[in-house]
Amino acid sequence: MPAGIIGEYETSSAQETIALGKKLGSMLEPPLLVLLRGDLGTGKTTLTKGIVLGLGVKDEAEVSSPSFTLINEYFGRCKIYHVDLYRLETVRDLESIGLEDALRDRAVVIVEWGEKLEQLEEADLIVDIIDLGDDKRKLVVLTQESKPAQVKKRPKRGKRKNYS
Numbered sequence: 001m002p003a004g005i006i007g008e009y010e011t012s013s014a015q016e017t018i019a020l021g022k023k024l025g026s027m028l029e030p031p032l033l034v035l036l037r038g039d040l041g042t043g044k045t046t047l048t049k050g051i052v053l054g055l056g057v058k059d060e061a062e063v064s065s066p067s068f069t070l071i072n073e074y075f076g077r078c079k080i081y082h083v084d085l086y087r088l089e090t091v092r093d094l095e096s097i098g099l100e101d102a103l104r105d106r107a108v109v110i111v112e113w114g115e116k117l118e119q120l121e122e123a124d125l126i127v128d129i130i131d132l133g134d135d136k137r138k139l140v141v142l143t144q145e146s147k148p149a150q151v152k153k154r155p156k157r158g159k160r161k162n163y164s
């Protein structure tokens, strides 16, 4: 198994993806940045519903796609920010979308279209979702080998030339 992959799963329905997300969410401790990658309709928002339930939000109906709002905020056993970068070309880092303090806030930040975040190395966890046809999805959960010990600190390799 390639280093960095901590789990590979297959689901056959949205409910199964929610259940998987719930398990994952129950294991997460803030501060944490989770990037979800995958095409439109693969199940990023669906997985987020599960993760958010696992983080103690009671009603998954609270969770909706923030495609227009960019960021939704939920309150479970910690603060949760749900971000959707679909409408953006690229995002340099969390600071550029006003989420600089989110992780310091002891929040879990879940980012749909996480591949658009240039500073991928900021992520603690990445979930790749692949459509296998019909209702089947493959979900690959990865951690960062290059991850700095503390997410609160700026990654050394960042391209933050103009930071002021």
Ligand code: ADP
Binding pocket: 011, 012, 013, 014, 015, 016, 017, 038, 039, 040, 041, 042, 043, 044, 045, 046, 047, 065, 112, 134, 135, 136, 137
């Ligand atoms: P995304 O956020 O990636 O664009 P959504 O979660 O909004 O995707 O939508 C996924 C769609 O696919 C939903 O309509 C959901 O019911 C459907 N679906 C079918 N099978 C699955 C599955 N195994 N996992 C997740 N979603 C599934």
Ligand code: MG
Binding pocket: 044, 045, 046, 065, 084, 112
């Ligand atoms: Mg979505």
